Amino acid sequence: MASNSNPSFDELRWVSQIRRTLDEELEDDNGSTPVCIFNVPKTLMSSKPESYIPQQVALGPYHYWRPELYEMERYKLSAAKRTQKQLQCIKFQHLVDQLTKLEPRIRSCYHKYLDFNGETLAWMMAVDASFLLEFLQIYAIKEGKILTRVSKSAHNAILRDIVMLENQIPLFLLRKILECQFLSLETADGVLFSMLTGLCTELSPFKMIDNFPRIHVSERFHLLDFLYHMIVPMSEEQQSEINEADDDQGSNPTDDRGEEETFAKSNHVKQxxxxxxxxxxxxxxxxxxxxxxxxxxxxxxxxxxxxxxxxxxxxxxxxxxxxxxxxxxxQDKEDVKPENGASSSTNNANKPPLIEEITIPSVTELYKSGIRFSLTTGDITTISFDEKTVTFYLPTISLDVNTEVVLRNLVAYEASAASGPLVFTRYTELMNGIIDTKEDVELLRERGIVLNRLKSDEEVANLWNGMSKSVRLTKVPLLDKVIEDVNRYYSSRWKVKAGKFMKAYVFGSWQFLTLVAAIMLLLLMTLQAFCSVYSCARVFHINRVE
Incomplete structure (x- = not known):
């Protein structure tokens, strides 16, 4: 018996969307955008959800229908009205029509399937992009002086929301709106670059960078991606330099890293x-x-x-x-190690590091062992350890009420988008390793490495200690080399060696304490037996008190 049930509206819309997507695939092939707006990995989301879920305003489709964020919709509509007044001889509806043509490209940016029809998605993006552009305008004028209609606390709350990974919208939408306003794509890119640079200067925790790298707006996917490449500017350049060097030299690329790999074998001998x-x-x-x-x-x-x-x-x-x-x-077994050392080092270089390999003593422990801390004027790729001067060089980092959200979402984005080493993630792991207590923060603050704008040093310590979750372990040769050098110097100190031996074989060993107690008891029994036969007072010339 044939079924006469008609397809539902949702089914028809889904079929229509699939047909339109396939029809426009070839036309949009040259301008396609890779997935760049991801869901936060569950391992990170579970640690502190409020750092990844917007609390004030939703931008884009991921959190658009949350009832607790509806209050900001009237502010977004007001921004859309002001944007309509700034458009050159066109209506807001025309702008929405322009964005509707970009629907396949918009959808391709999001990792999650968007259950919206094309018109709804276009209106959503037009309104949200208008609000974001109006918010960003305060960073492009008055040389960074913030002019805002809301309170400072509300402003910071919006700042935290717009930097979240799941709250991003593509930059090409902002470029499209600005192009309609200025009737020139070149002018639009210049204005957008000024806005984003001002915002990144405000949000970036690394205040020591005077000259940010020149980043083309057309090459960046969204605001968080722009901020990431401001903070970690050398990752792609270093990779290209390595490739060029390999082509020029025509030699084994692992030769230059031979010394670094030899240090990878940390030797924690307790004997x-x-x-x-x-x-x-x-x-x-x-x-x-x-x-x-x-x-x-x-x-x-x-x-x-x-x-x-x-x-x-x-x-x-x-x-x-x-x-x-x-x-x-x-010793015979150790003597034959060099024969297989090369293959062992090669295998270790290709494997992800174990958790023990990123363990490092705290700032206080390093300071007591003779290591001094000093500033480096570059970014996180300039972190180093000078064995001659025994100095650990770290960049200045400024911590305020927005920093934790910025750091966490940069880590989440790097874990989702990066195909190579997680440079920024390893930096957070390094700081998490050397900062355990408020005393560690105080030492770094006194040397200008930590600029604390929070309530206390203990709050800074809790911030770093809370960032212990990681999606995957990866090797970052530059930072791994620094960690290994610091650990090797720390372990070579006699005070540290003696402490490790005492902890492992004396204070931590009941067998040793039992042996000492047995020897003492045996000596006392021997002394008692001796004194029972001979007069101890006469032998040791002790005057008896009668």
Missing amino acids: LLDEIWKLLSKLNKGPVRYLKQALVSKPVKLVLKLPWAIITRLPGFSILKQPVEYYFFT
Whole structure:
């Protein structure tokens, strides 16, 4: 029996949209835009949702129908009315018609399927883009002086909303509206660049950059993408330079990174005897050299091995088994490591780093070990560690009420859009690693690295410690090299070595404490037995008090 059910309105609209999209695919092929507006990864969203979900105003389709954001709709409509007055001899309806023609390109920007018809989407984008342009105008005049009709707190709330990843609208829509206003695309791009540069100067946490890189508005997808490339300007350029260098040299691209890969093997040896061996390795001269050769010679090992098997079975001596065996009986295995070192380094370079590889001591611990902190005048790609002067160079970062939202959404965008190393994400992991307490923040603040515009240093510490979620681990050779250099210098300090040994084998070992207690008890029992046979007062010349 044939079904006579008619398709619903939603089904007809879906079929119509698919047909129109396929028909316009070839026409729009040259001007297609890749997906650039993503949903925030769930691992990040779960940590602090209010940093990713707009609280005041919705821009674009992702949060458009949320009832708690309806209050701002009247402000957006007022902005659309003022935009209509600024249009040159055309009506707002004509602008919407222009955006309707860009519907396939608009939809291609969003990762999520947009359940709107073309007309609804065009009106939504026209109104939201008008509001955003009016808000951005205050950053393009009076040399950065902010002129706004709302309070400072409301202004900051809108600032936080417009920088969120899920609250972005494509920049080519803003260019289209400005082109209709100024009747020139070149003039429109100049005005938009001025607006975005002023906004990024306000939002960027890195205030030390005097000259921002020249970024073409036509090459950037949305406001957050523009801000990201302002803060991390060298990522694409460095990649192109590496490719050019590889073509010119015609050599193995991993040769220049050989030294960096050798430092990737962090050696956290907790045995005190191993530390002594490292010291002897540095003093490879004269008698010390012959002493080393004698200690590791096969005859000495053979002599030590036989009684050692008996000694380690005695009560209380099992704690000494691991460090002594490591020191005397494992050198042969270490001697053959260089043979496979190259392949091991190559494999490690291609694998994502383990969580231990991004562990770094706190600012306070580094400072106590002799490391000093100083400013670098560049961006995050200029972070370095000078082993000669024992100085850790970090850029200045200014923290205010908007910074956490900016940082979190930059990390979310980089994790979603970047195909290469997550440079900015690794920077946040580095700061999260070295800042644990308010004392760490205070040290960095005193050296001008942290400009704290929040209530307290503890609030800054909580900000960084809260940014512990990461979508995926990736290698960033520049920052990884700095982390490895700092860790290697810190671990080489005798104070740190002694502390690690005491913590691992003394304070953290019940076996060692039991051995010490047993020895003390044995000595006291021996002393008591001695005194019971002989007169301790007469032997030790102690005058008895009668």
